[in-house]
Amino acid sequence: MRPDRHDAHEAGRPDGAAAVVIGGGLAGITAALALADAGLRVTLVEGRPRLGGLVFSFRRESAVGELTVDNGQHVYLRCCTAYGWFLDRVGARDLVPLQDRMDVPVLDADGLRLGRLRRTALPVPLHLARSLAAYPHLSLAERANVGRAALALKKLDPEDPRLDGVDFASWLRRHGQSPRAVEALWDLVGVATLNARAGDASLGLAAKVFKTGLLSDNGAADIGWARVPLGEVHDALAREALEKAGVRVELRTRASALDRTEDGSWRVTVDNGPHGREQLAADTVVLALPQRETHALLPAGSLDGQDRLLDIGTAPILNLHVVYDRPVLRKPFFAALGSPVQWVFDRTEASGLAALPGGAGSQYLAVSQSAAQDDIDRPVAELRERYLPELARLLPAARGAGVRDFFVTRERTATFAPTPGVGRMRPAARTQNPGLYLAGAWTATGWPATMESAVRSGLGAVREALTELGFPQGQLPQEVA
Secondary structure, eight states, X not given: OOOOHHHHHHTTOOOOOEEEEEOOSHHHHHHHHHHHHTTOEEEEEOSSSSSSTTSOEXXXXXXXXXXXXXXXXXXXXXXXXXXXXXXXXXXXXXXXXXXXXXXEEEEETTTTEEEEEEOOSSOTTGGGHHHHHTOTTSOHHHHXXXXXXXXXXXXXOTTOHHHHTSBHHHHHHHTTXXXXXXXXXXXXXXXXHXXXXXXXXXXXXXXXXXXXXXXXXXXXXOEEEOXXXXXXXXIIIHHHHHHHTTOEEEOSOEEEEEEEOTTSOEEEEEEOGGGOEEEEEESEEEEOSOHHHHHHHSOTTSSTTGGGGGGOOEEEEEEEEEEESSOOOOSSEEEEESSSOOEEEEOHHHHTGGGXXXXXXXXXXXXXXXXXXXXXXXXXXHHHHHHHHHHXXXXXXXXXXXXXXXXXXXXXXXXXXXXXTGGGGSOOSBOSSTTEEEOSTTSSSSSOXXXXXXXXXXXXXXXXXXXXXXXXXXXSOTTTO
């Protein structure tokens, strides 16, 4: 159980320290909660009118009524223990459940062959052996080569800095992986988790994904996703948790300056629209913003090679939203091969469509397209013309179905680009200025840009802050304490 302020004080923790967290995404929410749990007085400022960063929902009026739309499809794995802590902390674990066992339907558009990537209860790596042996999208020789490459990958150390400068595709070629194997397995997983194809991804980050997700524990890759709108978890429930923790949350409030005072504390200047400008005093500041916004606020000399933050690239994610006049997909999701379509999820229940008077019998599918550089700026009409026939090719039931709505959400800078060499540009949580810390999925968590990385970054920043303040860290999750 989380200790409250009174319990923290009774335990002898320093009292009266103030913290300001700048940014209300997952990293910032996490940092604010963990700092408050440790007994600090915390203010969280966020420029948007909501929390959640790039993991959010919005309302949209459609032909069938008002839908609640997630900006994009987000999933996590059982190995994402920090994000699991976050769900527990905001009381949302039951709303974002995991599969009992990993089970991924994979549909090849050429011939409509259905394969499955499923685990058994056997220990690693035997937990995937049966699934790979029967995987119809690879030849017998390709399946054997995949097994050998997986064993070689298991021997890699993702923290070895030499892996950071190597691209994943080159390593796969050296280990006998055919272009088909890359498409049907390695990129099937890697594009969704890294937001990059193998040729554009650091071997170090790829090794982290595959070793942790597929080769660490037989249940590590079980998939979880929200059965409610993302905003219910990362905004509404997060706000409730922050309020209960005593965190002051200021939305529509942007930090415009960050200065060190003569006594060594910090002064954060914020602009709060009609309420004007305010200065917040803090012993601890956590900057939980994207890399460019962080660079703009960081005082000079906070990091060695501070301008390298501007060299961390970004990668887009595109989501296509289709409302059909009838059910066309019986599974909760599937992945596609031989098609521009990547992953498709049924969002009928979560969007509220099923409960709308005009939504009876309709189905809402979300098509999630990572590494979407080629499509991110295409007009909606072109995307419709490109993707609706592909969905009809993949889903026979969609061929005679009417399309009641089609719209697009775009995140042009959804994640940092996991390119070879990016690891040496990702900064640690601690800066060279005492009391100033960095958080964000793009910081040096060792993970790609995922919800897990964001939460870990917030916890990591708090760990450093508590160490500097002399606070106990017993309430932090063990993996980051």
